[in-house]
Amino acid sequence: MKEQVVVPADFEAATIPFLERPLSKLLGTRTAAPLAKMGLETAGDLLRHYPRRYAEPGTLTDISELKPGEHVTVMAKISSATIRHMRSRAGAMLNARVSDGVHDLSLTFFAKRQGVLRMHEDKLRPGRVGLFTGTVSDYRGERQLAHPDYVIVGLDADDEDQAIAEAAKPIPMYPATAAVPTWRIERCVATVLGQMHEADVPDPLPDSVRAAHRLDTLFESFRRIHQPDNDDDWRRARRRFRFEEAFIVQAALVRRKAAHASLEATARPLVAGPKTLLSRFDQQLPFALTRGQIQVGHEISSDIGSAHPMQRLLQGDVGSGKTIVALRAMLQVVDAGGQAALLAPTEVLAAQHARSIESMLGELAFGGMLGGAEGATRVVLLTGSMTTAQKRKALLDAASGAAGIVIGTHALLSDNVQFADLGLVVVDEQHRFGVKQRDALRAKGGTVPHLLVMTATPIPRTVAMTVFGDLEVSTLKEIPAGRAPVATHIVPAQNAAWMARTWQRAREEIDKGRRVYVVCSRISPGDDSSDGAETISDDAYGENFGQGTPGALFEDATAPGAENRELASVEVLSEQLRSLDAFRGINISVLHGRMAPADKEATMASFSAGHTDLLVSTTVIEVGIDVPTASVMIIMDADRFGISQLHQLRGRIGRGNLPGVCLLVAPLSDDNTDARVRLEALARTTDGFELAATDLELRHEGDVLGAAQSGRGSTLRLLRVMKDADLIAMAREDAERIIEEDPTLASHERLLVAINSYLDEDTQEFLERS
Incomplete structure (x- = not known):
């Protein structure tokens, strides 16, 4: 008879790497089930669920000195412990009394x-001595601890000294839920740690890197962060885990960058000679380029001249001259025999770019057309609202190569759009496009085209990736001569006098022949859509936003903190403004996304020409609107917008030589809320990177390694991009050395496994395309 092999019940689990083992196997199904609802399903999930903070164990104190709300540790002798049914509700209660020899304290447990x-x-037998830790509360005039943690001398600890030592350790406080309190998580972690051996947790950090920075092993760090003997323990562990996160991410980025550098692109070197488009364009410029524009132009020109694809971010405040820099790069590509495409987020902006570039190029923009100069190129526009005949002609010009510069919206991403030789993709306002959209346009080149993305206000991810070293960044810090400054002020919406002055100031500017914008986040009352606004929801920031009615903008508004505030809308506010004495005889128009393209164009033309004095609009004016006579920007419910969008909106004024004023209207309280911090940052600075850094600190990083930027679901656990910038830079140096020595990480299998585990498939795909 053949001998039967008996397989242990946990054999399958034992063959799985320890950190990947299900908690149901390590803790039992009943204990693991509520943890799974928190997204903690494996040993690794639980051990990477780091304590949010550490509570001080408290000071041994006389019971008479206890104060409600204090977190204390009391050594006392048990006097009694009794269980009884509760009268008022179902369940049972254990009440124990302990004494310091003079005063009594009540301990209460419910079940x-x-x-x-x-x-x-x-365990709580009379006569025993224990250390009892918890938060003091007051019940019917008596001090008590509800559900305290405790250590009984002679039972949980051998003697009083050991009990005191145990009680002196920092207490880990975990992100928890009502169903899974922090103390239960702590016990689950202790159970898992008790089953773990050093061989179970291979360290992703190379020994050389760990030794260079004096970092503990992964095994030791798990113990120190979850069961610290003192504050130094958890601080050492946190530093190790922050560095580990930075190193893994940097290794992935450096490896990706090295792979990207090996891709081939068609070099578009600068063509010398007085008859090139770039030379002729520079000669006809009516002003001198700033030093910043010249320097950045050299950086981009060098990148474009390389046989490897450029990936560069051009950051510069509104009015810093980014378009000129991008146009010169496009002309270099056209001179070298290629084409350039400019992708804009809206039809209004695309049309604005087309008009602006044609105007700057003059006769150089009409190659093969009446009035075109010899050797000129052609600029074409492609948008979704164009007629079939217009689209057909634009498509033909792009596919034949007759158009050296093609400007468009998402319509450029359509399958039927083809290029003869796409050499450069310029993306304006890069935060308005997803990576997949940028990638779709770049795929239209025979080889990978060079990429230049422009922004006036970097989004948090851009700042984060800049810190990580993933983006080559060029910054325009100078503002060309003639640009006027813009002052920004916060206006409390609940202050009737301030609101009256706001409208009066607008009228004074109009009487001087200037234009005024008033921006709302809604088209109609109660709209769910924001017409493209990057509005901040209550849920996203966890704030109590105030209540007010549109009428409250002119009278005393309801106090901040009330619920269900009605946001100002274009339709209602425009009518209310028309009824004000301050705007008697003033031409007021509206602009929003539901209007037909032709109507929007006509409205903007009227505003630009001065036939409309005040424009009540949604955020459709955020980018691409250039009205030099516009000097006032009033943003209603400004607390509902993100920093990036507020900065963009503010950039619509001060575009000529007239000083501008931006008024941020919001029902803010005196509390230092995130909304107030955002608006005060806008009032303090016009530096785009500083504002994005503030945004990053408020939102946290979000998933800087993926598409999400909401501040939730971050790949990063302990690492904070702004606070840990030096540590990230240090990790990058180590990663560059490791990748240079071993590009495929063949000899660093643990690191490769960590990269694949830490950065899931979607994130790695995102990195490959970004």
Whole structure:
């Protein structure tokens, strides 16, 4: 008879790497089930669920000195412990009394059944001495600790000294839920740690890197962060885990960058000679380029001249001359025999770019057309609202190569759009496009085209990736001569006098022949859509936003903090403004996304020409609107917008030589809320990177390695991009050395496994395309 092999019940689990083992196997199904609802399903999930903070164990103190709300540790002798049914509701209660020899303290435990409390009753026997830790509360004039943690001398600890030592350790406080309190998570972690051996947790950090920075092993760091003997323990562990996160991410980025550098692109070197488009364009410029524009132009020109694809971010405040820099890069590509495409987020902006570039190029923009100069190129526009005939002609010009510069919206991403030789993709306002959209346009080149993305206000991810070293960044810090400054002020919406002055100031500017914008986040009352606004929801920031009615903008508004505030809308506010004495005889128009393209164009033309004095609009004016006579920007419910969008909106004024004023209207309280911090940052600075850094600190990083930027679901656990910038730079140096020595990480299998585990498939795909 053949001998039967008996396989242990946990054999399958034992063959799985420890950190990947299900908690149901390590803790039991009943204990693991509520943890799974928190997204903690494996040993690794639980051990990477780091304590949010550490509570001080408290000071041994006389019971008479206890104060409600204090977190304390009391050494006392047990006087009594009794269990009884509760009268007012179902369940049982154990009440124990302890004494310091003079004063008494009540300990209270609740449970659905008496049997659950028997364990406590058995340990809390009269005469025993213990250390009791918890938060003091006051019940009917008596001090008590509800559900305290405790150590019984001679039972949980051998003697009083050991008990005190245990009680002196920092207490880990975990992100928890009502169903899974922090103390239960702590016990689950202790159970998992008790089953783990050093061989179970291979360290992703190379020994050389760990030794250079004096970092503990992964095994030791798990113990120190979850069961620290002192504050130094958890601080050492946190530093190790922050560095580990930075190093893994940097290794992935450096490896990706090295792979990207090996891709081939068609070099578009600068063509010398007085008859090139770039030379002729520079000669006809009516002003001198700033030093910043010249320097950045050299950086981009060098990148474009390389046989490897450029990936560069051009950051510069509104009015810093980014378009000129981008146009010169496009002309270099056209001179070298290629084409350039400019992708804009809206039809209004695309049309604005087309008009602006044609105007700057003059006769150089009409190659093969009447009035075109010899050797000129052609600029074409492609948008979704164009007629079939217009689209057909634009498509033909792009596919034949007759158009050296093609400007468009998402319409450029359509399958039927083809290029003869696409050499450069310029993306304006890069935060308005997803990576997949940029990638779709770049795929239209025979080889990978060079990429230049422009922004006036970097989004948090851009700042984060800049810190990580993933983006080559060029910054225009100078503002060309003739640009006027813009002052920004916060206006409390609940202050009737301030609001009256706001409208009066607008009228004064109009009387001087200037234009005024008033921006709302809604078209109609109660709209769910924001017409493209990057509005901040209550849920996203966890704030109590105030209540007000449109009428409250002219009278005393309801106090901040009330619920269900009605946001100002274009339709209602425009009518209210028309009824004000301050705007008697003033031409007021509206602009929003539901209007037909032709109507929007006509409205903007009227505003630009001065036939409209005041424009009540949604955020469709955020980018691409250039009205030099516009000097006032009033943003209603400004607390509902993100920093990036507020900065963009503010950039619509001060575009000529007239000083501008931006008024941020919001019902803010005196509390230092995130909304107030955002608006005060806008009032303090016009530096785009500083504002994005503030945004990053408020939102946290979000998933800087993926598409999400909401501040939730971050790949990063302990690492903070702004606070840990030096540590990230240090990790990058180590990663560059490791990748240079071993590009495929063949000899660093643990690191490769960590990269694949830490950065999931979607994130790695995102990195490959970004």
